Amino acid sequence: MKGLVIRSPWIELILEGKKSWEIRGSNTKIRGPVVLIKSGSGKVFGEVNIVDSKALSLEDYQTNKKYHCIESEDAVQLPYKKTYAWVIDDPKIYKEPIPYKHPMGAIIWVNLPESIF
16 A cells, blocks of 8 residues: 655645645656555554646646645745645545554655555
8 A cells, every 4th residue: 555645734634624635746646545644653644545636837726725725825936846736535534543664765655565454
């Protein structure tokens, strides 16, 4: 299973269903279920489905705060040279976070064994 590393407070907003775009500086071809890892915690906190990835213009970014939860005052420019919205849905929070061993060098994705779930 693929694990996506996300910082706080964004991971909480995603799992609460308040954020449906994860803003990234690269595209992803990954679709379907992925688990969410809270950056620095060594734990998996829930899961979502990645349903799309789309390039954003500055106007897209500025007019869609309800999806990415970044204040419009902070949106005077795109956060990355090429900015993408990874569109996610169906968030599920685990009752108890699941610990895992974080591999050295993993920054965005972690390949997790099915046995930990």
